[in-house]
Amino acid sequence: MGYPAGLLLRKVRKKAGVLAILLADITATAVVGILLNRFLFSTITLNYMLMGVSASAAFSNMIDEAELEELTDWYAPILGVSLLTAIVDLGAPLDYHLILGAGLYTFVYIASAAVINEIIAVIAAKKGFELAGEIS
Numbered sequence: 001m002g003y004p005a006g007l008l009l010r011k012v013r014k015k016a017g018v019l020a021i022l023l024a025d026i027t028a029t030a031v032v033g034i035l036l037n038r039f040l041f042s043t044i045t046l047n048y049m050l051m052g053v054s055a056s057a058a059f060s061n062m063i064d065e066a067e068l069e070e071l072t073d074w075y076a077p078i079l080g081v082s083l084l085t086a087i088v089d090l091g092a093p094l095d096y097h098l099i100l101g102a103g104l105y106t107f108v109y110i111a112s113a114a115v116i117n118e119i120i121a122v123i124a125a126k127k128g129f130e131l132a133g134e135i136s
Contacts, residue, residue, distance in 0.1 A: 001029040002058025009063050015074055022075055029055045 005025035012018055033046045060068055129135045 001025055001032060002055035002060075003062070005055070006059035006062030009059055009067070009071070018071055019074060019078070022071070023078075025055060025059065026052065 002025065005021055008021045009018060012021060029051050030048060033048055033051050037046055063071070126135070
């Protein structure tokens with residue numbers, strides 16, 4: 001999907017056209033992946049991240065460096081919102097009671113480990129003083 005996008009990006013120079021091509025390329029890549037997963041592969045799932053990287057690598061190598069930098073500047077806000085949406089979507093199904101419980105258990109573990117370390121240090125220091133003859 002990146003090759004046709006690269007051919008189009010060589011011809012289109014306006015910001016709206018470039019962004020439309022990029023979004024259409026991303027959508028087409030995802031649709032191809034979904035169709036391949038649905039109808040061709042029954043036991044494995046394609047890696048959409050790798051599909052997107054390969055598509056973007058294809059068109060990135062087909063345009064000039066200055067055009068690529070300008071395209072990246074234009075696309076950065078869209079990418080930022082997309083990543084933020086994905087991160088929020090990943091966190092949405094989390095059970096916060098479990099997270100808080102895990103945090104409580106972590107605190108209890110650290111606090112008990114600190115107390116045990118202090119007790120061991122006191123016992124070791126006392127034994128050291130006894131061996132040195134400082135206390136009986």
